[in-house]
Amino acid sequence: MKSFTYERATTPTEAASGAARNPGARFIAGGTNLLDLMKLEIEVPRHLIDVNGLALDTIEPTPDGGLRIGALVRNTDLAADARVRRDYGLLSRALLAGASGQLRNKATTAGNLLQRTRCPYFYDTNQPCNKREPGSGCAAIGGYSRQLAIVGVSDACIATHPSDMAVAMRALDAKIETIKPDGATRSLPIAEFYRAPGDTPHLETTLTAGELITAVTLPKPVGGKQIYRKVRDRPSYAFALISVGAIIQPDGSGRVTVGGVAHKPWRIEAAEAQLPQGAKAVTDRLLATARTTEDNAFKLPLVERTLAAVLAEARA
């Protein structure tokens, strides 16, 4: 770990402007991912801005009947919230499928969205990795890629985003509220939050320098059967090989988002129009652009079969 300076911010604006003043600064909340990466010198921030004191840890109803989830709401608290459990069951289930109780107690809503990939080559600083060290190459391509992405990939990177929560957020059409160093705020749909890896896989989100997530909002409840199905080798604790987050309405229409297949939760609204035709039709459309490796080609049939099981469960 490299030496760094540290400050505790007291307001969101102060945090954002502090980040703008200190190039190479990082916000730290739960620290469940960032600290590990700092110890390995994969993340080498020169300055840490602790945002835990920003009082962004409440869940409140919004005027249009939705929920506003503070950036610092812990995963455990979010999953257990009665309103979330009642109206956004998908989110609660996705959260509880992720990590461990101890990690969920620390991990925050914004931090979860911003966690880095678990690609093993990203974690090994002896190996080339364009995400860790732009331009160094990608050892995962042609290497061990069983966990890695099949859609949205580039010649520079095939990393996945590991979050379960984000899959639910995407299916629920969450919006991400931010504040910039100049105090300006914006709200962007989660669909526009993650950047495709392209030639610049180290740039993962559309956040601008110093921009701080203050909340995630959910639109008013959409009802339906909300199912989160995470598929993994070890049932107790593992990142998803793939996961399916689905909201299926009584008329058979619905939403489908897939995790573990891309640099972001993967949802294509047009594919959902295929729901009446069944899992294969949806998957064919959803993963039409897939570029698999020998190691991860199984994810294609796995998504289809898992979705079929989810649809059957929704019908039951």
Add this chain to the structure above:
Amino acid sequence: MKFDTPATTNPIDRLRVIGQPLDRIDGPLKVTGTARYAYEQHDVAPGQAYGYVVGSAIAKGKIVSMDLAAARRAPGVLAVVTAENAGKLDKGKRNTAKLFGGPQIEHYHQAIALVVAETFEQARAAAQLVVVKYQEEKGAFDLAALKGAAPNAPSEEDSPTQSAVGDFAGAFASAPVKLDQSYTTPDQAHAMMEPHASIARWDGDKLTLWTSNQMIAWGVGDLAQTLGIAKENVRLVSPFIGGGFGGKLFLRADILLAALGARAAKRPVKVALQRPLMFNNTTHRPATIQRIRIGATPDGKITAIGHESWSGDLKDGQPELATQQTKLLYAGANRMTSLKLAVLDLPEGNAMRAPGEAPGLMALEIAMDEMAEKLKIDPVEFRIINDTQVDPEKPKVPFSQRQLAECLRQGAQRFGWDKRSATPGTLRDGKWLVGMGVASAFRGNLVMKSGARVTLGKDGIVTVFSDMTDIGPGSYTIMAQTAAEMMGLPIDKVKVELGDSSFPASAGSGGQWGANSATSGVYAACVKLREAVVQKLGFNSADAVFEDGAVKAGNRAVPLTQAAGDGEITAEDTIEFGDLDKTHSQATFGGHFVEVGVDAATGEVRLRRMLAVCAAGRILNPKSARSQVIGAMTMGAGAALMEHLVVDKRRGFFVNHDLAGYEVPVHADIPHQEVVFLDETDPMSSPMKAKGVGELGICGVGAAVANAIYNATGMRVRDYPITLDKLLDRLPALS
């Protein structure tokens, strides 16, 4: 004491303390965090500095240059040690690769530098400032690609790597029913919770190490040799070990680098291998490719059995002995086994819990299941048909005890084997395809010379001293039970001090030989102590009985304490084993039964029930023995379903080198486990009449899982681990 004739009745047979399911005597220390593990021995040496290991970034080649200047200038740094500045180093005879690499690099993450600093964080930060330039060389990393050219593995005196009896080729060719199949097992990591860790302190030319090592006497010898110093000047202390599984049988980089770091920094230094280094820096269970051929007559009698196994290791390394059990497990007049060994530039392969049998049975016991199906004979019955009471390669050598058939019969009955559908893929429970599998368990019983010293104190407490280690199985407790039984005391009147090379050399912990051998050493020492007590108290030794804290003969009973009234009494002895393990084949046996559910949509395999029935001689402590078996069953389930060190064949290293990438089962992954021990004593094994049990539990269980998956789905997967991607394309169609 020489043990060269079968044991007769002795004080252990009273079973007042031995054989009782007593709690671990070190349990309270462990659950209160007061058992000191190597890295936590904060008070044994003042002024401990911290070492951080730099591992090689390449798999094979040379270090061209190392720039240490920035690291040396970094805050808190006391020393940077490399092979270049460490002075002349030899290699211990039990290490294949050097523990300290450079300029030549033999494998990925081979240690190439140690940075010593005032704090751990300073050492870690400075270690990342070491700049190394390499000249990479092409290496061999792909076992399958080298298989064709791999020669016979070199034989050692007691363990030939090739064997042949009768006419295997002819008998196999003419067998009415036959199987010829290949199986693979991947490289696996010990993945123990406690990493290798050591604290080193020099006092002049005397070196003391607080470490985490299974084999203290081996460690002393190999470290002295590596450093080029006298054995007498090296002391190892290893009272508690947070898991070893064979990974701590031998010296690893932590202990050598701690010693070198302490010498360079002129202060005690502690080193723990960083978790990401654990998988490539240390040893692992080597991958195997195995070919099994079985021929049989329609009544199920095996007429020919052949087992070949290919594995790889660094130059001058060793093969994985995956054919070991096939020499002994089933009858059959015509047989062959062969071990081939390829040279690989991957990290060093070596022993991991039940080396040989664990991967060997993963293959053999699927083959037996396949053969039973071809023969249309129940797989339990097929195994029983081919049971043998003599070594099939040496028919004049009987097994000392062999209750394999009884294990299988009892297991089948308890497990409800009769409810298994003989037709695979026919039992459904909601979304689950359900199946049952069976496998035989087999593991040799090794015996090793083992010493102990026992002291009767003035306070009436008997203390056992031995360099025996407790890597988790309960050595403290069973050694205390042994001394208590021998001296007629309750267990709370016995203390046990272990893991110090200044104590008598023991068998150590490995190969499931520890429990039987080390308690036999305590037995031998206690026989001597009894003699001293009897003499002191003026008894005729022939009729003195030690019980209830007293020595009794006729009408006379004297408290044991009285013998030490004017000073403690000490006795020491070593049990040495004659050739009863040559005249009799000694092994442990069991039957594993597993029920799995396979998700019909995703192919996820989930264990539902596991049962092991074991015949392993006298069970010294049913509670700790059960704990050993369920732990081993868990490890076997991991091998079947998830454990896989993935080789990057371009770059030559295990990619998933942390505990997020290398998955092992944890409590939530393991369902109901049941263990049954058959009532057995084996007078050929030792005066304790016990055998090892710590490895038996892993032997065969992986194949039982594989066979259950086949029974559930009709899919035969012969490449471990059986992950869902290997099942997916043949699962039932979904609506």
